[in-house]
Amino acid sequence: MELPQTLSMSAVSSTLGIFERKKKRDVHLGDRIFFWVLRLLAIGVMLLLLGITLNLLRVSFPIFSKFGLSYFVTNTWNPVTEKFGAGAFIYGTVVSSLIALVISVPISIGVSVFLTELAPRRLAEAVGFLVEMLAAIPSVVYGLWGIFVLAPWLRTTLQPALASTFGFLPLFQGPPYGIGMLTAGIILAIMISPTISAICREVFKAISLQQREAALALGATRWETISLAVLKSSASGIFGAVILGLGRALGETMAVTMVIGNRADISASLFAPGQTMASVIANEYAEATSDMHLAALSAVGLALFLVSFLINSSARFLVWRATRKSKGARA
Amino acid sequence: MTNLNPILEARQINAWFGGTQAIRDISISAQPNTVTALIGPSGCGKSTFIRCLNRMHEEVPGASVKGQVLLSGSNIYDGGVDPVSVRRKIGMVFQKPNPFPALSVAENVAVGLRLAGISKRSVLNETVEKSLRQAALWEEVKDKLRSPGTSLSGGQQQRLCIARALAVSPPVLLMDEPTSALDPISTARIEELLNELKKQVTVVIVTHNMQQAARISDRTAFFLLGEMVEFDETATIFTNPKDRRTEHYITGRFG
Numbered sequence: 127m128e129l130p131q132t133l134s135m136s137a138v139s140s141t142l143g144i145f146e147r148k149k150k151r152d153v154h155l156g157d158r159i160f161f162w163v164l165r166l167l168a169i170g171v172m173l174l175l176l177g178i179t180l181n182l183l184r185v186s187f188p189i190f191s192k193f194g195l196s197y198f199v200t201n202t203w204n205p206v207t208e209k210f211g212a213g214a215f216i217y218g219t220v221v222s223s224l225i226a227l228v229i230s231v232p233i234s235i236g237v238s239v240f241l242t243e244l245a246p247r248r249l250a251e252a253v254g255f256l257v258e259m260l261a262a263i264p265s266v267v268y269g270l271w272g273i274f275v276l277a278p279w280l281r282t283t284l285q286p287a288l289a290s291t292f293g294f295l296p297l298f299q300g301p302p303y304g305i306g307m308l309t310a311g312i313i314l315a316i317m318i319s320p321t322i323s324a325i326c327r328e329v330f331k332a333i334s335l336q337q338r339e340a341a342l343a344l345g346a347t348r349w350e351t352i353s354l355a356v357l358k359s360s361a362s363g364i365f366g367a368v369i370l371g372l373g374r375a376l377g378e379t380m381a382v383t384m385v386i387g388n389r390a391d392i393s394a395s396l397f398a399p400g401q402t403m404a405s406v407i408a409n410e411y412a413e414a415t416s417d418m419h420l421a422a423l424s425a426v427g428l429a430l431f432l433v434s435f436l437i438n439s440s441a442r443f444l445v446w447r448a449t450r451k452s453k454g455a456r457a
Numbered sequence: 458m459t460n461l462n463p464i465l466e467a468r469q470i471n472a473w474f475g476g477t478q479a480i481r482d483i484s485i486s487a488q489p490n491t492v493t494a495l496i497g498p499s500g501c502g503k504s505t506f507i508r509c510l511n512r513m514h515e516e517v518p519g520a521s522v523k524g525q526v527l528l529s530g531s532n533i534y535d536g537g538v539d540p541v542s543v544r545r546k547i548g549m550v551f552q553k554p555n556p557f558p559a560l561s562v563a564e565n566v567a568v569g570l571r572l573a574g575i576s577k578r579s580v581l582n583e584t585v586e587k588s589l590r591q592a593a594l595w596e597e598v599k600d601k602l603r604s605p606g607t608s609l610s611g612g613q614q615q616r617l618c619i620a621r622a623l624a625v626s627p628p629v630l631l632m633d634e635p636t637s638a639l640d641p642i643s644t645a646r647i648e649e650l651l652n653e654l655k656k657q658v659t660v661v662i663v664t665h666n667m668q669q670a671a672r673i674s675d676r677t678a679f680f681l682l683g684e685m686v687e688f689d690e691t692a693t694i695f696t697n698p699k700d701r702r703t704e705h706y707i708t709g710r711f712g
Contacts, residue, residue, distance in 0.1 A: 247518075334555075336551060336553055336555040337555055337557065337558075339513065339516070339551060339555070340551065340555040340556075340557065340618070340621075341557075342513065342516055342544065343511065343513060343544055343548065343549035343551075343622070344544065344545075344548075344568060344569045344572055344621065344622070344625070345541050345542065345544040345545035345569065345572055345573070345625070346541070346572050347541050350572055354557065354568065354572075355557065358557065358559040358560070359557065359558050359559045361559065
């Protein structure tokens with residue numbers, strides 16, 4: 127019995143040389159458990175996303191069966207007569223976020239250029255820290271500041287000034303309430319600036335000194351060096367930063383609810399009060415008693431979810447295409 | 458070759474990084490259409506010195522320079538001189554190829570002209586071709602002028618950087634170890650190129666490769682510990698150096 131066994135063993139060891147025989151799969155039990163735990167977690171994330179979507183669809187189903195897709199473009203919101211349309215909220219979210227981007231993007235890029243390219247290192251560290259601290263302030267505090275400081279100043283100073291200079295544009299017509307779309311946009315701009323500028327700074331820092339020296343040695347001025355070596359090379363990174371900021375602006379709830387005025391209306395004037403998708407949910411969810419009202423709010427949630435999803439995925443696609451282009455060319 | 462009519466002359470150059478003096482009292486001169494090589498062990502100040510010749514040294518935070526550099530008789534360190542205009546006349550090629558990744562091959566070459574305010578298409582196209590030919594790169598890239606500069610191989614990228622520097626027709630071209638990041642074949646191509654280039658420009662080149670200096674240069678300066686030990690005809694430096702330290706270095710006793 128024993129002899130053939132030793133023979134076969136020696137046969138094996140002769141073919142494998144100095145190596146050990148491959149172990150059966152379940153010998154590495156730890157590996158397999160680890161693998162399955164990770165796989166379950168990854169699947170769990172996807173299921174969660176799917177679950178939220180399905181649940182939102184289920185709860186908001188009565189709305190779509192009654193109003194159809196026109197729910198997203200009509201602009202009536204009357205819980206008493208149960209007539210619902212989310213157009214004003216989608217408009218409010220898009221417009222307030224756009225105002226935020228228009229104000230925040232140039233400021234954030236400017237701050238990042240200053241901090242990485244021009245400021246002395248000590249100052250850059252201090253200011254960079256302060257800018258990042260802006261992200262740590264709770265949004266309800268921004269809201270309070272907006273109500274008590276920003277809105278009165280807008281009402282008495284900025285809005286009258288805008289009205290008298292640019293009053294020919296419909297954007298700056300109407301009574302200056304202080305509270306409204308413009309105020310929400312400005313608050314959002316402050317809130318998303320740390321995000322955009324932090325990412326821009328990382329992107330700029332990643333550009334090598336050699337790039338800057340190349341520009342300098344060609345006789346570029348300071349500004350030309352920044353534009354040629356830094357900004358041009360960072361286009362896709364800046365774009366990614368802007369999209370992340372936009373994502374934050376779209377979903378921001380508390381501060382916006384406190385300063386936007388909460389009126390379900392579409393007005394050409396930025397001075398007029400409005401309402402966003404996030405703010406209407408925060409405002410009305412606790413008081414929504416009828417099934418139809420709840421369904422309407424869930425449908426708003428679904429719309430917000432879809433808008434964020436679309437923006438994020440299209441941004442990913444654009445960044446992916448930009449990086450693939452430069453990488454593919456490098457290979 | 459005598460110092461009859463140097464195109465570039467450095468007089469008593471001293472340079473510091475903060476409080477540390479990196480180079481001390483260095484004077485060299487270069488005749489038109491010659492190649493001057495700067496050799497020496499790592500940390501001897503040869504790169505610092507070449508960066509003083511087009512006012513790049515002062516871009517390092519805390520760095521300072523004292524002394525004169527005359528280009529055709531005008532001091533680039535004169536109080537009223539704009540460093541930007543100095544760098545347009547004295548081009549530079551760096552150790553690592555550094556084309557702009559966001560720009561195409563053609564745009565990389567044209568960028569110096571654009572900075573100088575030239576935007577006429579015909580002039581730009583003409584200069585791009587001429588400069589790429591000068592850098593012996595035209596045949597290899599004429600079909601991919603529109604692809605990114607960084608899509609070329611390392612040696613091609615370095616020749617692209619040479620073309621980029623030549624496009625603004627500088628009388629002097631500085632090269633800071635331009636082949637140290639390249640393979641031997643790319644290195645040989647650039648060395649060949651230098652022989653052609655010196656018909657049009659005066660070249661000052663830093664190299665840590667003594668054979669390279671012997672092959673390509675007319676005059677060689679040997680640097681050691683921030684000072685210039687010896688500056689003479691290349692043949693003299695390599696066959697009959699006057700200073701024992703030069704002899705020790707070129708015979709490989711240190712460095």
